[in-house]
Amino acid sequence: MLVLLFILFAGLAIGCAIAVVAQRNPLYCAISLIGVFISLACLYVMLAAPFIAAVQVIVYAGAIMVLVVFVIMLLNVEQEERRRSRLGFLVPVAVVLAAILIAEATFIIWFVDRSPVRTLSNVSDTGLTSSIGSALLTKYLLPFEITSILLLMAIVGAMTLARRIKEIPPGAAVVPGAQVLPLHMFDPTIALDDTRAVEAHGSDEVAEVLGVPDDHDPTKRD
Amino acid sequence: MDWATILDIALKFVAITIAFTVVLLIVAYTVLAERRVLAFIQGRLGPNRVGYGGMLQPFADLLKFILKEDIVPDKSTRFIYFLAPVIATMAALMTMIVYPFGPETRIPLINVTLPLSIARFDVALLYVLGVTSVGVYGIMLAGWSSNNKYSLMGGLRSSAQMISYELALGLSLIGVVLLAGTLDLQKIVEMQSGWHGFKWFVFFQPLGFIIYIIAAIAETNRVPFDLPEAETELVAGFHTEYSAMKFALFFLAEYINMFTVSMLAATLFWGGWNVPFIDLVFARGSFMFGFLSILGFLFKVCVFLFAYIWIRGTLPRFRFDQLMNFGWKFLLPVALLNIFLTATILTFFDVI
Numbered sequence: 001m002l003v004l005l006f007i008l009f010a011g012l013a014i015g016c017a018i019a020v021v022a023q024r025n026p027l028y029c030a031i032s033l034i035g036v037f038i039s040l041a042c043l044y045v046m047l048a049a050p051f052i053a054a055v056q057v058i059v060y061a062g063a064i065m066v067l068v069v070f071v072i073m074l075l076n077v078e079q080e081e082r083r084r085s086r087l088g089f090l091v092p093v094a095v096v097l098a099a100i101l102i103a104e105a106t107f108i109i110w111f112v113d114r115s116p117v118r119t120l121s122n123v124s125d126t127g128l129t130s131s132i133g134s135a136l137l138t139k140y141l142l143p144f145e146i147t148s149i150l151l152l153m154a155i156v157g158a159m160t161l162a163r164r165i166k167e168i169p170p171g172a173a174v175v176p177g178a179q180v181l182p183l184h185m186f187d188p189t190i191a192l193d194d195t196r197a198v199e200a201h202g203s204d205e206v207a208e209v210l211g212v213p214d215d216h217d218p219t220k221r222d
Numbered sequence: 223m224d225w226a227t228i229l230d231i232a233l234k235f236v237a238i239t240i241a242f243t244v245v246l247l248i249v250a251y252t253v254l255a256e257r258r259v260l261a262f263i264q265g266r267l268g269p270n271r272v273g274y275g276g277m278l279q280p281f282a283d284l285l286k287f288i289l290k291e292d293i294v295p296d297k298s299t300r301f302i303y304f305l306a307p308v309i310a311t312m313a314a315l316m317t318m319i320v321y322p323f324g325p326e327t328r329i330p331l332i333n334v335t336l337p338l339s340i341a342r343f344d345v346a347l348l349y350v351l352g353v354t355s356v357g358v359y360g361i362m363l364a365g366w367s368s369n370n371k372y373s374l375m376g377g378l379r380s381s382a383q384m385i386s387y388e389l390a391l392g393l394s395l396i397g398v399v400l401l402a403g404t405l406d407l408q409k410i411v412e413m414q415s416g417w418h419g420f421k422w423f424v425f426f427q428p429l430g431f432i433i434y435i436i437a438a439i440a441e442t443n444r445v446p447f448d449l450p451e452a453e454t455e456l457v458a459g460f461h462t463e464y465s466a467m468k469f470a471l472f473f474l475a476e477y478i479n480m481f482t483v484s485m486l487a488a489t490l491f492w493g494g495w496n497v498p499f500i501d502l503v504f505a506r507g508s509f510m511f512g513f514l515s516i517l518g519f520l521f522k523v524c525v526f527l528f529a530y531i532w533i534r535g536t537l538p539r540f541r542f543d544q545l546m547n548f549g550w551k552f553l554l555p556v557a558l559l560n561i562f563l564t565a566t567i568l569t570f571f572d573v574i
Contacts, residue, residue, distance in 0.1 A: 054348035054349055054352050061352070066381055067385075069359070069363075070378065070382070
């Protein structure tokens with residue numbers, strides 16, 4: 001029974017993984033990737049690691065892939081055309097890497113087969129939520145904290161990139177509808193006839209920079 | 223396989239069938255209740271002609287959905303267009319298996335003690351959150367594959383809204399998890415059986431409960447958070463191009479989602495199957511105790527469903543920027559504050 005389920009989910013995972021690379025439509029690729037994540041979660045459940053399985057579905061299938069699909073839909077990415085490969089020289093490298101990977105996997109399987117069998121006790125709390133929680137907050141506290149600082153840095157970085165007021169070189173093409181302000185509005189030391197300008201994001205930012213009430217936001221209108 | 227295993231599987235099968243039938247019947251009658259209650263709020267009569275007081279209306283609706291012509295838009299992406307309602311309904315139904323409908327009960331006639339729930343596992347709460355987040359794809363893909371700009375806008379709005387409010391929803395549950403110390407829904411309900419079945423977590427987590435209810439309404443795309451299908455702006459949102467049975471599946475998914483979200487609220491905050499003071503009359507584990515527990519649980523769920531309908535009849539719709547501001551700048555910080563308060567109090571006082 002367990003073997004049958006393993007074959008089912010492993011086959012599903014491999015099939016979906018192949019579809020991720022083989023499909024030409026980016027949305028189909030994304031859906032196949034969701035399939036991979038969900039079949040992996042099923043395999044985790046069979047390995048008695050329900051917490052990892054649930055987190056796999058929540059984080060990867062539920063959050064990250066939603067964002068990916070969101071971006072694909074928002075940008076309306078066209079079907080990728082089959083083009084002449086510019087990076088053809090990478091094909092032999094890929095073959096060599098795949099050969100190494102297969103050799104490693106074979107070696108591991110062979111090695112595990114040869115090693116003396118260790119029987120684990122039937123009752124184990126590894127993989128249960130409470131054991132993972134206490135391990136994260138005691139034994140692995142430092143890696144856990146460092147990881148969270150890394151994530152925080154990523155968030156701050158993304159915010160900085162998104163909020164930056166860009167300076168536009170003279171004569172540059174600007175997206176229609178963008179708010180463009182002359183630079184001397186921000187910096188009084190710049191001469192009035194300076195043609196340099198900056199691009200702001202949204203009327204609220206312009207209003208904030210200029211220190212005037214924002215007429216475009218009905219919630220802030222008096 | 224021996225006979226005990228086969229009997230076990232057969233009993234599970236019967237339990238699953240009964241649970242799903244009852245739940246789907248209640249869902250069908252929620253639709254009728256919604257129409258009647260809305261009509262009452264708006265000073266109308268509502269559907270009252272099919273059967274006694276309109277009691278057969280859900281089946282008439284179903285018959286109509288089946289008999290309608292199924293129109294598929296010419297320029298739609300066929301496969302995904304068919305897949306989307308299936309994903310939505312499946313994800314909605316899948317969360318139902320973890321809820322405990324009642325305590326372990328001895329069934330008379332066959333003399334077997336059964337837990338009155340379909341499945342039990344360690345991470346039931348995370349499972350619910352995970353499956354709910356997969357349900358977003360149904361709406362997103364429906365919006366994209368219809369090849370209609372209103373559908374697409376509805377799908378995009380819905381996914382943005384669900385991602386935003388999922389955070390507040392998940393964080394509002396952490397208070398309960400801190401109190402209970404487990405993610406297992408059955409243990410969480412067991413912990414609320416103190417004080418003769420009245421030790422509900424809502425008394426310890428009032429703030430968490432309010433945040434959960436608000437976020438849950440947003441998660442199920444209901445008024446006042448129904449921007450994905452705002453008919454004044456987007457025709458019908460993500461299901462504009464869907465007709466007949468495929469539309470019915472989206473409709474069903476929405477009401478099942480309402481039902482499961484109400485079940486989660488009842489389980490985590492309102493004591494689950496705990497009916498106050500019946501342990502004074504019936505022994506725990508007896509048939510009557512189990513029966514009344516199930517009735518009590520379903521009654522709590524129905525109270526939440528009624529509140530849903532009441533809110534729909536009362537409140538106007540949000541604007542999209544209000545929705546986003548409310549979710550990110552108010553609900554999320556308040557949910558974090560709730561976690562902080564709960565953790566601090568639990569550290570210094572022995573509340574539970």
